[in-house]
Amino acid sequence: MPDRPTSRDVARLAGVSRTTVSLVLNNVPDVHISPETRQRVLEAARQLNYYPDASARRLVSGKTSTIALVWHRGPDRTYRDAFLPGLLQGATRAARHYGYYVLFRPIEPDESDDAWVELARGRHTDGLILSGPRSDDAALLDLYREGFPLVLHGQLPGTDIPAVDVDNESGAMAAIRHLLALGHRRIGMITNAPLAYIASRQRLEGYRRALEEVGIPFDEALVHCGNFDEESGRQAMQALLALAERPTAVFIASDMVAVGALRALREHGLRVPEDMAIAGFDDIATSRYLTPALTTVHVPAFGLGWSAVELLIRIIEGDAPSETQVRLETELVVRESCGASAPQGKV
Amino acid sequence: MPDRPTSRDVARLAGVSRTTVSLVLNNVPDVHISPETRQRVLEAARQLNYYPDASARRLVSGKTSTIALVWHRGPDRTYRDAFLPGLLQGATRAARHYGYYVLFRPIEPDESDDAWVELARGRHTDGLILSGPRSDDAALLDLYREGFPLVLHGQLPGTDIPAVDVDNESGAMAAIRHLLALGHRRIGMITNAPLAYIASRQRLEGYRRALEEVGIPFDEALVHCGNFDEESGRQAMQALLALAERPTAVFIASDMVAVGALRALREHGLRVPEDMAIAGFDDIATSRYLTPALTTVHVPAFGLGWSAVELLIRIIEGDAPSETQVRLETELVVRESCGASAPQGKV
DNA sequence: CTGAAAGCGCTTACAG
DNA sequence: CTGAAAGCGCTTACAG
Numbered sequence: 017m018p019d020r021p022t023s024r025d026v027a028r029l030a031g032v033s034r035t036t037v038s039l040v041l042n043n044v045p046d047v048h049i050s051p052e053t054r055q056r057v058l059e060a061a062r063q064l065n066y067y068p069d070a071s072a073r074r075l076v077s078g079k080t081s082t083i084a085l086v087w088h089r090g091p092d093r094t095y096r097d098a099f100l101p102g103l104l105q106g107a108t109r110a111a112r113h114y115g116y117y118v119l120f121r122p123i124e125p126d127e128s129d130d131a132w133v134e135l136a137r138g139r140h141t142d143g144l145i146l147s148g149p150r151s152d153d154a155a156l157l158d159l160y161r162e163g164f165p166l167v168l169h170g171q172l173p174g175t176d177i178p179a180v181d182v183d184n185e186s187g188a189m190a191a192i193r194h195l196l197a198l199g200h201r202r203i204g205m206i207t208n209a210p211l212a213y214i215a216s217r218q219r220l221e222g223y224r225r226a227l228e229e230v231g232i233p234f235d236e237a238l239v240h241c242g243n244f245d246e247e248s249g250r251q252a253m254q255a256l257l258a259l260a261e262r263p264t265a266v267f268i269a270s271d272m273v274a275v276g277a278l279r280a281l282r283e284h285g286l287r288v289p290e291d292m293a294i295a296g297f298d299d300i301a302t303s304r305y306l307t308p309a310l311t312t313v314h315v316p317a318f319g320l321g322w323s324a325v326e327l328l329i330r331i332i333e334g335d336a337p338s339e340t341q342v343r344l345e346t347e348l349v350v351r352e353s354c355g356a357s358a359p360q361g362k363v
Numbered sequence: 364m365p366d367r368p369t370s371r372d373v374a375r376l377a378g379v380s381r382t383t384v385s386l387v388l389n390n391v392p393d394v395h396i397s398p399e400t401r402q403r404v405l406e407a408a409r410q411l412n413y414y415p416d417a418s419a420r421r422l423v424s425g426k427t428s429t430i431a432l433v434w435h436r437g438p439d440r441t442y443r444d445a446f447l448p449g450l451l452q453g454a455t456r457a458a459r460h461y462g463y464y465v466l467f468r469p470i471e472p473d474e475s476d477d478a479w480v481e482l483a484r485g486r487h488t489d490g491l492i493l494s495g496p497r498s499d500d501a502a503l504l505d506l507y508r509e510g511f512p513l514v515l516h517g518q519l520p521g522t523d524i525p526a527v528d529v530d531n532e533s534g535a536m537a538a539i540r541h542l543l544a545l546g547h548r549r550i551g552m553i554t555n556a557p558l559a560y561i562a563s564r565q566r567l568e569g570y571r572r573a574l575e576e577v578g579i580p581f582d583e584a585l586v587h588c589g590n591f592d593e594e595s596g597r598q599a600m601q602a603l604l605a606l607a608e609r610p611t612a613v614f615i616a617s618d619m620v621a622v623g624a625l626r627a628l629r630e631h632g633l634r635v636p637e638d639m640a641i642a643g644f645d646d647i648a649t650s651r652y653l654t655p656a657l658t659t660v661h662v663p664a665f666g667l668g669w670s671a672v673e674l675l676i677r678i679i680e681g682d683a684p685s686e687t688q689v690r691l692e693t694e695l696v697v698r699e700s701c702g703a704s705a706p707q708g709k710v
Numbered sequence: 711c712t713g714a715a716a717g718c719g720c721t722t723a724c725a726g
Numbered sequence: 727c728t729g730a731a732a733g734c735g736c737t738t739a740c741a742g
């Protein structure tokens with residue numbers, strides 16, 4: 017690269033001081049500079065193709081205008097990847113809207129859980145979003161207590177760290193109500209993951225409450241745990257099929273797990289939805305292309321990304337809302353796997 | 364945030380100069396510092412929880428240790444999003460390996476095509492990867508000529524800008540050879556996109572060459588253009604089915620387009636692979652879950668991300684290889700849609 | 711082996 | 727309305 021022009025060069029060419037160059041280029045309000053001078057500066061900058069050096073600006077302003085999106089994957093990698101494009105799009109769009117850049121930082125399995133703290137401590141970013149927080153992360157709590165701007169994607173029970181998540185419980189309830197409306201009374205459930213995960217517990221709670229609403233007692237024999245992947249869904253469904261009194265419908269709190277469950281059903285020669293109705297959760301890209309197309313609870317990935325960034329930036333800029341626990345609503349997407357006629361033929 | 368410690372604080376606590384602090388913390392080679400001093404500095408830094416300020420470091424070193432991944436989406440958004448997780452993972456992993464951060468910057472439809480140049484001109488990054496370059500991008504050529512480190516994901520005909528892409532032609536040939544090996548002689552093709560796109564032309568060329576190898580003349584009646592999405596695949600397949608002499612197999616150079624083509628086939632009551640063999644290209648996440656599971660050409664998204672970043676960093680660090688045009692090999696994934704028995708029952 | 715000083719390229723009080 | 731000067735927090739020749 018040839019020598020870059022500096023503000024000094026622009027000042028020289030325009031015949032003004034560096035102060036004036038800075039004032040003009042940053043459009044500092046409440047400072048009157050003659051239109052001619054302003055024009056001369058702008059012209060000089062254009063002519064030299066001058067762009068202020070970001071590093072110098074960061075240093076002097078104390079702002080990086082950057083946020084980091086830390087992507088902490090667990091054993092549930094596949095599952096989460098499905099939301100990455102949408103989440104990132106929402107996050108980057110909001111960031112741009114507010115004038116920030118986005119640093120993307122996945123934490124790989126071979127790294128320590130708090131490998132991301134140096135981003136904060138080293139002032140690489142003004143704040144960060146942690147997707148997939150671990151409850152035993154001491155570094156996270158330290159940082160939060162010190163006042164470093166932080167937003168979680170996903171919840172951490174027992175803390176009041178700002179967090180954005182989906183309303184898992186009401187999402188699950190919507191799926192169960194749909195099944196109930198179609199006449200099912202014996203409804204099984206396969207969770208998305210072990211109950212150590214808060215989302216799993218919440219989805220299970222939604223299932224329980226929706227049944228309770230219509231007076232159906234909770235029967236734990238009808239509930240099996242999935243573990244993020246297909247194979248876990250296949251096994252859980254096999255267990256359900258081994259029951260003396262089979263359910264007529266199963267709510268599976270993860271589309272990926274549902275894929276495996278559908279396979280188990282096929283292996284048993286059962287048809288969906290005729291012999292068994294199936295509802296999923298997540299609405300991953302694949303769900304609409306399954307046979308039958310999967311009725312599922314849509315998770316607004318874009319909205320999660322947008323909301324997390326918006327909340328974070330408000331915190332960074334000292335404009336934090338009083339309520340920092342954001343829960344986004346899901347939406348039931350009716351397709352074929354429950355036997356309801358879809359609103360449109362094309363899904 | 365409370366006051367951050369600076370190198371001055373560490374120096375004071377350790378009883379040395381800031382120079383020494385810097386030397387120790389950066390592990391500068393060929394400078395001998397007594398083990399005791401070194402120890403004292405390290406201890407002081409640990410005690411104060413000191414991390415050097417990234418902005419100051421960037422300014423003084425002239426390095427940001429950051430690369431940008433610019434994601435230029437076109438009308439082919441859906442198609443490209445499918446590769447984003449893998450590409451990003453490869454890119455971030457390579458970046459971390461070499462000690463760089465990754466800034467993710469999608470260019471949205473409402474932005475100008477060269478909205479990303481300020482990242483380079485303003486020294487926000489040491490170099491960048493442009494995914495989905497436009498051939499009419501003057502700013503890109505300027506930057507390249509000025510020597511700014513740049514790597515393209517995808518090709519730009521007529522330039523020698525370093526670029527990483529998949530070998531489209533050989534990928535297409537592999538699909539066609541597979542179809543030929545299964546006995547098909549009348550093989551149609553639906554392109555992934557209009558032929559203005561270089562990848563479309565290359566995949567078409569692979570189709571043509573593979574047929575030529577076995578002496579089958581090219582018949583343009585058998586070729587229709589897709590346009591990234593399902594609907595285009597549906598229409599193209601309808602056109603193919605309207606032919607007096609139908610093909611017995613169709614190579615569809617995009618899985619997303621293939622999804623639409625499969626629908627058209629279903630609508631016509633044709634079975635795959637019995638009545639028509641289908642091979643795709645891309646191996647998007649959905650392909651293995653289609654009915655029938657799609658035989659397709661796998662694009663190594665992770666490898667593309669890794670290679671692009673590795674090449675870029677070598678260029679940044681003045682260690683550019685002589686060959687800066689990287690073509691990654693694809694791999695044919697045999698599943699059910701061509702009627703070949705899959706290597707394993709589980710795909 | 712270690713320290714005092716300059717400087718990276720900006721922005722921002724503070725004078726005029 | 728505009729300019730000279732200080733300073734952001736580091737690193738790195740350059741002296742000792």
